[in-house]
Amino acid sequence: MIELTRFDGSKFVLNALLIETIEAHPDTVITLTTGKHYVVREPVEHIVARVIAFHSTIHRHCCVQESACREEAAHG
Template sequence: MIVVTRLNDSQFAINPDLIERIHASPDTTLVMVDGAKFIVTESLSEIIEKIARFRAHVISLAYLTQDADYRPGIRSLEIVDGPHSIDEIIEPGSTVPTRPRRI
């Protein structure tokens, strides 16, 4: 989350991943993916800098994690119980049951 300031000097935190675009004419307006708009006192370049610092912080936390099973860049694979292919679900040569159509 990044902290931004409304025109009335109240601050709030916003998820920068949900910002669709930023306008700066003359006030800086954050347009969110859901269409919500927030007018803030920070400049366009300040908002971009806050977003860059936030993302750098998230990446640094990923590398500093103490999780013994976590290794950056390596994803562990696990075997999942249950049917793994359509052949294991449907017997060879059988047909898939269908519902009758309503006309």
Template sequence: MIPLLRLNGNRFTLNALLIEQVESLPDTTITLINGKKLVVKNPENEVIGLITNYYQKIGLQSIHRNTGDESE
């Protein structure tokens, strides 16, 4: 889960596993796997950092890294 800020300043927490895409349009727009779009105050690079940290915390990145090593 990652903490984010809505445009109105309200804080909320989002399950990072549901994120399909993050864009700056110019506001940061997050597209979820179900097609829903969320616009947040957080800059795109901050959102990407939060996602990356979350993946590292739950061990998701090491799973992909190890799988890639085995198939080579």
């Protein structure tokens, strides 16, 4: 999940796993795999960085879980 800002200044949290495209023309428009569109204040580069950080967090968590499971199986 990533936090974004609508043009009216209100904050919302978006499921980054559903992002299909992010475009700037000139406003930043996020299109989800569901077809829904969001116009936000953040520039494309900031959103991409947040999505990468989100995916990195998921990957790190999965690696820690997998490592713990292997360790438990080896000692189990």
